[in-house]
Amino acid sequence: xxxxxxxxxxxxxxxxxSVKIECRSLDFQATxxxxxxxxxxxxxxxxxxxxxxxxxxxxxGVEKDKFLINHASLTLSTLTVTSxxxxxxxxxxxxxxxxxxxxxxxxxxxxxxxx
Amino acid sequence: xxxxxxxxxxxxxxxxxISIINCAYENxxxxxxxWYQQFPGKGPALLxxxxxxxxxxxxxxxxISFNKSAKQFSLHIMDSQPGDSATYFCAASKETSGxxxxxxxxxxxxVNP
Numbered sequence: 195x196x197x198x199x200x201x202x203x204x205x206x207x208x209x210x211x212s213v214k215i216e217c218r219s220l221d222f223q224a225t226x227x228x229x230x231x232x233x234x235x236x237x238x239x240x241x242x243x244x245x246x247x248x249x250x251x252x253x254x255g256v257e258k259d260k261f262l263i264n265h266a267s268l269t270l271s272t273l274t275v276t277s278x279x280x281x282x283x284x285x286x287x288x289x290x291x292x293x294x295x296x297x298x299x300x301x302x303x304x305x306x307x308x309x
Numbered sequence: 310x311x312x313x314x315x316x317x318x319x320x321x322x323x324x325x326x327i328s329i330i331n332c333a334y335e336n337x338x339x340x341x342x343x344w345y346q347q348f349p350g351k352g353p354a355l356l357x358x359x360x361x362x363x364x365x366x367x368x369x370x371x372x373i374s375f376n377k378s379a380k381q382f383s384l385h386i387m388d389s390q391p392g393d394s395a396t397y398f399c400a401a402s403k404e405t406s407g408x409x410x411x412x413x414x415x416x417x418x419x420v421n422p
Contacts, residue, residue, distance in 0.1 A: 237398060240410075243407065300355075
């Protein structure tokens with residue numbers, strides 16, 4: 195089945211530094227990638243949607259200069275949290291889709307802790 | 310119109326019992342309805358999904374019931390096991406390319422041994 199590999203699974207960084215999270219689709223072409231943020235005991239909150247080769251579309255209230263999304267190839271998308279602060283600490287999850295009629299495959303998530 | 314309402318928020322079931330989680334949606338353009346299972350510290354994993362041309366779909370112990378006129382769908386877990394203890398999310402989307410999933414609020418299921 196379709197697999198999305200997300201790395202790292204957890205990361206601790208100092209306040210003010212940047213962190214990059216990678217998602218790779220291993221056995222299919224991800225024409226669309228979705229990035230979510232999830233707080234404890236809450237549902238997934240969509241941050242942005244990106245199509246390969248295009249700029250990401252950010253949800254209302256998500257700072258595009260803080261959460262940089264790159265989807266340069268059909269198998270790789272990255273989320274960079276710039277100048278991270280403790281309030282950015284959360285569980286970040288990516289999801290990929292090949293196209294219409296196909297399901298959504300999720301990565302295993304990245305636990306980000308900013309100290 | 311994009312909301313998906315899920316209930317209950319939490320559910321406790323005895324081993325061997327039936328777990329039932331319900332969802333209701335508003336957008337009649339939705340045509341793909343998946344259920345996801347999420348364990349702590351992991352990403353959601355697809356359990357089962359249904360499209361509106363059928364009223365029921367069964368895969369092993371998991372069944373989706375779909376009522377298009379009522380805009381409701383539900384997940385039934387038969388013979389619930391302690392290993393089923395997890396958070397379950399319903400979701401809905403349009404089948405068009407690039408469409409996002411709209412998630413329910415989630416149900417924390419605990420199956421007691």
